[in-house]
Amino acid sequence: MSADLTAAGGFAGMGAALLLIALLRAATPILLAALGGLVSELAGCINVALEGTMLIAAFFGVIGAFYGERWFPGLAPWLYPWLGCAAGLLAALLLTALLAVFHLELGADLIVGGIAINLLAGGLTVFLLVSLIGDKGSTAGINTPLLPSLHVPGLDGLPLAQLLINGEGGQGHHVLLIAAFALVPLLSFWLTRTRHGAWLRAVGENRAAALAAGIPVRRVQYAALLLSGALAGLGGIYLSMGYLSLFQADMTAGRGFLALAAVFLGARRPRGVLAAALLFGAASVLATRLGALNWPTQIIYMLPPLVTILALMLAGRRRRKSTSF
Template identity: 45%
Template sequence: MADLFDIQLLHMTLRTVVPVLLAALGGALCERAGLFNVALEGMMLAGAFGAVVGSFFLGGAGWGVLAAIAAATAIGLILAVLSLNLRANEIVVGISLNLLVVGLTTFLMRVVLGATGTFHHPDLQGLPQWSPEWLQAVPVLGRLLSGHTPVVWAAYLAVPILTYFLFQTTIGLRLRAVGEHARAAQTLAVNPLRMQYLAVVLAGVLTGLAGAQLSLGQVRIFQENMTAGRGFIALVAVIFGRAHPTGVLLASLLFGLIDALGIRLQGVGLPSQVTGLLPFVVTLLTLVALRGRGLNRQGTA
């Protein structure tokens, strides 16, 4: 049991949690602005695909990251236009977008990349892993913190930055006000739509990074439906973390630890299906423990 929890496991947790964390931060921003974003899964998947296409065709992981952000933001903007401007049900739109992205990325993978199921290519540039010597020299922490991609660093830096943004800036204040009581905000000449669009675009950036980390960070492949429910776990992390960046970080770390532990246990002989369902069971149990005390939103079909 002792060798289950070691630096290696924590290192893996820090890394594997990043897509969920980034997506959940994006979801938290939307939630704060009053938009229940079920499309996180699709935005992240679009990001993962965009990253591979950008990196492959433009010849650099940096381009990949930009393309990932563009793709995820595009999906987010569709969500915003349909549910905010055209008043479609945000849950229906979110679900449909998730399905759209699964189909579209698979379709495009075949048309653009000429691959079925999984795309990998020796020329596909992944995100660099950052291991400066000075960092490696630090005991324990050095091993924990080196070998991560810049996106991993960005994800953890995003937590304090977003906390500052939400709670210390005027824009953050207005964004929260809109999410809490849009009509009251409107009476104070704060435009709710503008704040909600801002949240969606920021969520696009964050989920785009999440997708890039997924397809260019952990591995260097694109796989059909490779987000595999991470967007939904992120959604629960938003609820569990009460849409506060720190809370979201803690919730994501919990789920990430379970995930990493699962992968580790697989090595000990636990079937992959059991480790696969573990994060979902833990997620459900946290919801039960919350007993509706998290964010309480009701949608209708």
């Protein structure tokens, strides 16, 4: 009897570990983009273009890795996915730089500019997909090298620890998944304990006062927007070179907007953003599980945005109560 209970407990533990891994994988792209949105928001520049930035980086990550193999056949195989990562980051930075120039130099409205960037990214990726691959749906017809996973050896005798630390199949967790969760304390330290983090927060709190104090406001906002684009780009690269092994048209599927909601739901703090990203990741995992039960697809697609709306309503109600006394 005790052996049966032990076996049942071990089975339940393995099931919980698998759910946790699925949650972390689903939350990673949202978390990376949300951390980017947090940086720009604290500098007083809300980045509505997170969705388009993720999409363009996801596309150029796959294309960069594919053409890197064709153009530089003599390189070590492990270098090609990193070439793709560099291409995706460069594309994300260029797109964000375009938004920054239009807003900071030409005075364009940041929200309107962000919407335009999202529309541009959606149309441009499909156009380039057809032009370069000959398929307007995905890059399934080409072989794409993936970014590596980090594996910890010596855990073969500990099944649960092996599963948690090295993931399903024992191959390790994706390098960008690990980087995303490591960035939370690092970003928190940078924002609260460093001079440049204090500058960024000062610019977002009171631009005129920061300018009077000698802080290079425009340079800080440029840096914040570019860092925001780089982090969102990493989220997109994870989608196409980690979460999946290909690019699909519109594969971000609203994750950039979820990331933007996570910034405000998380009270503009790194730990709060992490909690919000995990909540949205859990909603995505639940939607996937319900899909396996043959639930209507309309209900499944509604679940993540519905969770977002409810969470924002509860957060707004909590803030109103806290400021009413």
